[in-house]
Amino acid sequence: MKIAVIGTGYVGLVSGACFSEFGFDVVCVDQDAGKIEQLKAGKIPIYEPELDTLVKRNTERGRLSFTTDLPEAMVGAGAVFIAVGTPSRRGDGHADLSYVYAAAETIAKEIKDYTVVVTKSTVPVGTGRKVAEIIRKANPAAKFDMASNPEFLREGSAIGDFMRPDRVVIGCETEEARAVMRQLYRPLFLIETPILFTSLETSELIKYASNAFLALKISFINQISDLCDQVGANVTDVSRGIGLDGRIGSKFLHPGPGYGGSCFPKDTLALMKTARDAHAPISLVEATVSYNDARKVQMADRISTALNGDVKGKTVAVLGLTFKPNTDDMRDAPSLVIIPELLKRGAKIQAHDPVGTEEARKHMPDIDYCEDPYQTMVGADALVIVTEWNSYRALDLAKVKKLLKAPIVIDLRNIYRPDEMAQFGFNYTSLGRPRTI
Structure with missing residues (x-):
């Protein structure tokens, strides 16, 4: 399966590199042309142990690539991960979802075949439903399902956390979406990692509840x-x-x-x-x-x-x-x-x-x-x-x-x-x- 990952920050880059290590064809997309050129040259913009080795190995094997061209990245992709930043919004402390919503608008225009759109970014409860609304409004003919798949990566040990996690949380509501997500995480099923399927809202809240605790x-x-x-x-x-x-x-x-x-x-x-x-x-x-x-x-x-x-x-x-x-x-x-x-x-x-x-x-x-x-x-x-x-x-x-x-x-x-x-x-x-x- 081909995967598109929107955002090459900490979550997007680590997730993309690890999915490529699982054997999937991964294209990481970012609007920052300088960052993409840096990644193509093998230069990692963040410090994370083992990440440079993982990126280098999978880039050389042709399983991991970087581009600013989202339409190109989405061609043939069965899943699109939104992994953009959600910083605290000035004034009220709420998560700034402008990057998530902008990604949804762009994704909507490029959906040609059935696609699972996955929020990997940390987002407040209800965001997945809002993203689905944006996509349907922008492209009523789009065939897609929403999924929430929060990350639980610790900076400094993110590769191990992705490859050998305590659990994987997936919020989705159709069997078709569950099948796609199961395929993506099949390597973890094989090592008996607990995989928890929930509703969108429950998945979104689990992430916040975990960090708050x-x-x-x-x-x-x-x-x-x-x-x-x-x-x-x-x-x-x-x-x-x-x-x-x-x-x-x-x-x-x-x-x-x-x-x-x-x-x-x-x-x-x-x-x-x-x-x-x-x-x-x-x-x-x-x-x-x-x-x-x-x-x-x-x-x-x-x-x-x-x-x-x-x-x-x-x-x-x-x-x-x-x-x-x-x-x-x-x-x-x-x-x-x-x-x-x-x-x-x-x-x-x-x-x-x-x-x-x-x-x-x-x-x-x-x-x-x-x-x-x-x-x-x-x-x-x-x-x-x-x-x-x-x-x-x-x-x-x-x-x-x-x-x-x-x-x-x-x-x-x-x-x-x-x-x-x-x-x-x-x-x-x-x-x-x-x-x-």
Whole structure:
């Protein structure tokens, strides 16, 4: 079967490459001619482990191609995936569906034979029905079915998530559409991946409910870590103690400076808006969003406290700028709040990130970017760990202490042990664990 994928962003490019690895003929379409030429030349516009290898292999085998020509891409395609962006809309926080609707208008004109139109983008409940209306209005003779197939890809491990997912969710309402979707995911049926068929609305809501729950879980353990700070408990042990309960699980129970990225911030806002519009507000999600925003500012307060309450005139070394490891994604990264807040308070910042520097410069041009983690520490009054890249987990602590002007370390990811840091003579601050000097 031939597949057309509209959009070569994170979701579209990963999905297209993985479907081609399954053996399908995939054409990825984008209006950005520069990006298409880049992809044709084998240059991947995003950082995602293994993606470059996957694209190269399937391009060479003739199963994956890139074009700006949608009519050409749709010729003979049995399924068309809409994988365009749905950023938060300014003003009300709802998902901006203009790109999705524009894609629907274009698709409608090119449907010649039976086609399954699939929304892969994260879209609010009811979007699939609206897309179907747009297509029918633009082309009353079109033979098609709608399907919703939300992605559950984690940046940094997206290839594995697509190839070996926890589950696949498909919303569609005809047996013909189900047959097409079953064929597309047949390789996963063979490894007994749970495939859940639902209605369009249910599928759309599953995606938002999943991300909102994970965001809530992150904020929950962050609040527990705040409590641990006040009562002398250890959040690492608390996390392990509750995570061993099979009903809770250990994932997403690691305290940090707040969630960010391309999904959780915008999806929680969109779910809030949908719920309010449906007169069924979700107060738990609203509280999570409010707390997460405040937490990022609170991290700047913690850094100031570690520096005797004032960062003015101080040099702060920062390790990690992206919202999580193994990606260059800076969207809603905690660093984008923490660092500007420190700058506003008069600090100087020396920062390093293994792959995110280029993106970070676009948002924060007024800080010093270093080529090496240790370079950030030269003459710095404190070291702050913001993103838990593996390369930061085994620093030469003796060297760190020698380079820093003062042995102050603020670890916002709890990647070092307080007892170890105490042995090296660091004034060490972490989240939800007893402070050592």
